[in-house]
Amino acid sequence: xxxxxxxxxxxxxxxxxxxxxxxxxxxxxxxxxxxxxxxxxxxxxxxxxxxxxxxxxxxxxxxxxxxxxxxxxxxxxxxxxxxxxxxxxxxxxxxxxxxxxxxxxxxxxxxxx
Amino acid sequence: xxxxxxxxxxxxxxxxxxxxxxxxxxxxxxxxxxxxxxxxxxxxxxxxxxxxxxxxxxxxxxxxxxxxxxxxxxxxxxxxxxxxxxxxxxxxxxxxxxxxxxxxxxxxxxxxxx
Numbered sequence: 001x002x003x004x005x006x007x008x009x010x011x012x013x014x015x016x017x018x019x020x021x022x023x024x025x026x027x028x029x030x031x032x033x034x035x036x037x038x039x040x041x042x043x044x045x046x047x048x049x050x051x052x053x054x055x056x057x058x059x060x061x062x063x064x065x066x067x068x069x070x071x072x073x074x075x076x077x078x079x080x081x082x083x084x085x086x087x088x089x090x091x092x093x094x095x096x097x098x099x100x101x102x103x104x105x106x107x108x109x110x111x112x113x
Numbered sequence: 114x115x116x117x118x119x120x121x122x123x124x125x126x127x128x129x130x131x132x133x134x135x136x137x138x139x140x141x142x143x144x145x146x147x148x149x150x151x152x153x154x155x156x157x158x159x160x161x162x163x164x165x166x167x168x169x170x171x172x173x174x175x176x177x178x179x180x181x182x183x184x185x186x187x188x189x190x191x192x193x194x195x196x197x198x199x200x201x202x203x204x205x206x207x208x209x210x211x212x213x214x215x216x217x218x219x220x221x222x223x224x225x226x227x
Contacts, residue, residue: 032213043117043204043218044156051213087156092213099144100158100169101206101216 002104003027003090009108012082018075020107022088025069031092033064034101035073037084044087044103047073078111085109115139117219119205125225126195134190134222136205145188146206146216147180149173156204162188192224200226 005023012018024033032051036044048055048062050071055062061074075082087106091099118137126132138145147159160170162180177193188207192199202223206216 034215038156041150041202041221041223043206043220046215046217049213049215099161100146100171101148101156102158103156105155 002102004088004104006086006088006104006107008105009110011110011112012075012078014080014111014113015077018073018078018082018109018111020073020075020086020088020109021070022073023070024088024090027068027090031090033062033068033071034089034091035060035062036087036089036101036103037082038087038106039081039084044101047086049091078109080111080113083109083111117205117207117217119203119219119222121222122220123223123225125227128197128226129194132192132195132224134192134203134205134224136188136190136207136219137186138188138205138207139209139217140186142207142209142217144168144208144210144216145180145182146208147190148204148206148218149201150204150221151198151201159190159203195224195226197226200224 034049035047038044050062064071085106085108120135145162150156160174161168179191181189202221204221206218208216
């Protein structure tokens with residue numbers, strides 16, 4: 001089972017920031033938080049990942065709380081093309097024997113004009 | 114930007130037939146994966162592959178499934194005797210290393226079993 005909890009759906013107006021929350025209260029010290037998205041039935045697209053520091057790239061920002069039990073993915077200026085299902089995934093482990101990604105049901109983000 | 118490519122994009126096969134799904138991972142990646150997604154359901158892990166052997170497999174990956182890296186560029190998933198319930202999107206992924214490098218996915222092969 002997925003180790004994360006996300007709201008099933010969110011709406012966002014085009015041009016506004018989309019803030020997608022994720023709870024991962026059982027995350028262990030060397031596990032990373034990954035974010036992917038899936039548009040229609042395309043392959044999951046990597047967005048960003050982090051361990052404990054906040055991260056930013058050309059697609060998004062990732063804010064991880066100090067206790068690492070939750071995080072927020074921020075799309076600073078959402079466009080219609082950002083409409084997708086967003087997955088928050090915890091990955092890694094003590095010895096990295098388990099490297100698979102365990103997908104939950106994600107958050108369906110609908111960006112509207 | 115390098116990407117994972119999968120062929121064919123859509124495969125239609127009669128039940129009981131063998132099917133091979135093909136993937137070309139990103140060229141300098143060392144870890145390879147197959148996932149599947151039945152219509153309307155979650156993406157599910159099937160198998161991971163490193164150093165020419167399976168490193169982990171799920172319960173779904175039973176004896177009818179096999180994976181192979183026949184040359185330096187291709188990574189294949191074979192289903193020996195397909196069943197109706199094998200109908201799904203099959204995604205290949207690759208990564209440069211474990212843990213702190215992302216897995217990058219192809220756009221998938223839609224497998225339809227008749």
